[in-house]
Amino acid sequence: xxxxxxxxxxxxxxxxxxxxxxxxxxxxxxxxxxxxxxxxxxxxxxxxxxxxxxxxxxxxxxxxxxxxxxxxxxxxxxxxxxxxxxxxxxxxxxxxxxxxxxxxxxxxxxxxxxxxxxxxxxxxxxxxxxxxxxxxxxxxxxxxxxxxxxxxxxxxxxxxxxxxxxxxxxxxxxxxxxxxxxxxxxxxxxxxxxxxxxxxxxxxxxxxxxxxxxxxxxxxxxxxxxxxxxxxxxxxxxxxxxxxxxxxxxxxxxxxxxxxxxxxxxxxxxxxxxxxxxxxxxxxxxxxxx
Amino acid sequence: xxxxxxxxxxxxxxxxxxxxxxxxxxxxxxxxxxxxxxxxxxxxxxxxxxxxxxxxxxxxxxxxxxxxxxxxxxxxxxxxxxxxxxxxxxxxxxxxxxxxxxxxxxxxxxxxxxxxxxxxxxxxxxxxxxxxxxxxxxxxxxxxxxxxxxxxxxxxxxxxxxxxxxxxxxxxxxxxxxxxxxxxxxxxxxxxxxxxxxxxxxxxxxxxxxxxxxxxxxxxxxxxxxxxxxxxxxxxxxxxxxxxx
Ligand SMILES: Nc1ncnc2c1ncn2[C@@H]1O[C@H](COP(=O)(O)OP(=O)(O)OP(=O)(O)O)[C@@H](O)[C@H]1O
Ligand SMILES: [Mg+2]
Numbered sequence: 001x002x003x004x005x006x007x008x009x010x011x012x013x014x015x016x017x018x019x020x021x022x023x024x025x026x027x028x029x030x031x032x033x034x035x036x037x038x039x040x041x042x043x044x045x046x047x048x049x050x051x052x053x054x055x056x057x058x059x060x061x062x063x064x065x066x067x068x069x070x071x072x073x074x075x076x077x078x079x080x081x082x083x084x085x086x087x088x089x090x091x092x093x094x095x096x097x098x099x100x101x102x103x104x105x106x107x108x109x110x111x112x113x114x115x116x117x118x119x120x121x122x123x124x125x126x127x128x129x130x131x132x133x134x135x136x137x138x139x140x141x142x143x144x145x146x147x148x149x150x151x152x153x154x155x156x157x158x159x160x161x162x163x164x165x166x167x168x169x170x171x172x173x174x175x176x177x178x179x180x181x182x183x184x185x186x187x188x189x190x191x192x193x194x195x196x197x198x199x200x201x202x203x204x205x206x207x208x209x210x211x212x213x214x215x216x217x218x219x220x221x222x223x224x225x226x227x228x229x230x231x232x233x234x235x236x237x238x239x240x241x242x243x244x245x246x247x248x249x250x251x252x253x254x255x256x257x258x259x260x261x262x263x264x265x266x267x268x269x270x271x272x273x274x275x276x277x278x279x280x281x282x283x284x285x286x287x288x289x290x
Numbered sequence: 291x292x293x294x295x296x297x298x299x300x301x302x303x304x305x306x307x308x309x310x311x312x313x314x315x316x317x318x319x320x321x322x323x324x325x326x327x328x329x330x331x332x333x334x335x336x337x338x339x340x341x342x343x344x345x346x347x348x349x350x351x352x353x354x355x356x357x358x359x360x361x362x363x364x365x366x367x368x369x370x371x372x373x374x375x376x377x378x379x380x381x382x383x384x385x386x387x388x389x390x391x392x393x394x395x396x397x398x399x400x401x402x403x404x405x406x407x408x409x410x411x412x413x414x415x416x417x418x419x420x421x422x423x424x425x426x427x428x429x430x431x432x433x434x435x436x437x438x439x440x441x442x443x444x445x446x447x448x449x450x451x452x453x454x455x456x457x458x459x460x461x462x463x464x465x466x467x468x469x470x471x472x473x474x475x476x477x478x479x480x481x482x483x484x485x486x487x488x489x490x491x492x493x494x495x496x497x498x499x500x501x502x503x504x505x506x507x508x509x510x511x512x513x514x515x516x517x518x519x520x521x522x523x524x525x526x527x528x529x530x531x532x533x534x535x
Contacts, residue, residue: 184371
């Protein structure tokens with residue numbers, strides 16, 4: 001029983017971490033319909049940059065994540081522009097070719113990381129890494145609490161941005177009706193580019209969490225393709241609060257399976273849940289039928 | 291405020307499809323002008339040209355505001371909205387998963403419109419009280435008539451002076467068609483909006499229009515200077531009043 005309670009508590013925190021690494025995809029894939037399979041590769045790239053800054057300048061990984069945030073915003077703007085010019089503007093079969101494009105980008109990023117940092121695992125140092133908080137018999141690692149706090153902040157900020165600002169509302173509208181959005185005097189391509197910039201900028205902090213939570217290696221992105229897409233699809237495309245809830249469900253499920261059946265099963269959970277959601281409730285838990 | 295729209299010799303199309311051929315038309319300040327035509331004759335294409343959504347292949351389109359002429363063929367939709375042109379598109383084209391209020395606020399996307407949002411929101415709610423009651427409802431869950439009102443109100447949010455309305459009657463019951471047309475007439479009367487309205491419903495359109503054009507296969511075949519002249523026209527009698535339609 002204690003074991004199960006432990007697993008649930010850790011699972012909730014793990015889930016919040018998953019929310020933080022998925023929420024950018026909730027914007028790029030969920031709201032913009034961009035088949036962004038390079039999202040996890042961008043995430044790992046961010047984690048390596050955080051590693052680099054932490055190692056060379058001794059800067060706290062979260063601060064390092066904030067430092068690279070504007071950089072990633074610009075990177076996102078450029079990546080969308082390239083995707084748009086080469087694929088999206090040509091129309092109909094952009095879907096499949098778009099996936100190929102982003103797989104290519106992910107592959108290039110992986111290779112560049114290996115060339116620059118090698119294949120060894122990397123980790124960062126910070127006061128809150130390696131220590132735990134004890135409540136009764138339970139030990140909660142501080143690094144998971146950090147992930148929890150950052151995930152909450154990101155979800156809240158993105159939700160507010162998307163509902164309270166003109167640009168945020170345009171971002172939610174752009175996938176619903178581009179031509180109507182043009183009639184409002186907004187340029188849909190620029191709206192999408194901006195949104196993709198934000199979806200990428202969020203990866204600054206998410207990448208910091210990735211390396212705070214556990215050591216990283218260049219192929220770690222593969223483990224996160226299933227998880228991030230599972231979370232975004234389960235959430236119902238484009239729902240920020242849904243992303244948090246779906247991520248917590250995945251985190252708890254993984255944590256329980258890990259406790260009961262061992263670590264080798266955990267990575268399969270995301271794919272199993274993704275298939276389950278697609279079969280039973282394709283509009284996601286919080287998606288609305290259109 | 292003097293505003294007029296002058297279109298002359300306009301050709302437009304989609305790839306091999308020619309949708310407009312040598313269209314000439316003008317709208318003067320304060321008028322309500324009807325663009326009449328049955329399915330597929332080019333009404334929407336003409337409206338989209340004015341709004342900058344479709345680029346004409348030939349001809350001229352100019353909007354004169356206080357004596358200054360603006361060449362619409364060279365401007366983006368953003369710039370055209372800034373000049374004070376708003377369109378209520380055919381089929382409403384709301385953002386169904388956003389609330390009524392969010393739809394309205396998107397109508398005020400341009401920087402100039404954001405500064406006027408309080409006033410325009412008040413006008414929209416005063417004109418269509420039901421929208422105020424339902425401001426938190428998702429647009430896609432409203433009835434057809436309410437959606438048409440929202441589409442019109444959303445267009446008002448950019449402080450337009452020229453309102454393009456494309457087939458407001460589509461998909462509405464006769465009673466709602468009549469109410470919607472009356473509302474558009476009131477916008478012209480009360481807010482001083484200049485209106486260009488595409489319609490298939492002849493009898494409803496001429497209730498509020500002061501004059502009109504008939505478009506057939508992308509060409510203007512009748513340009514009438516009054517509603518009486520329209521009603522007396524042989525082509526109109528054949529198309530709309532003679533029982534074929
Ligand atoms: N996106 C498009 N691509 C290709 N052809 C088009 C497109 N839109 C319209 N057309 C064609 O252009 C012509 C004029 O269409 P348009 O929509 O302007 O007519 P309309 O008078 O608005 O008709 P309706 O009353 O059905 O709305 C038609 O032959 C139509 O098939
Ligand atoms: Mg039409």
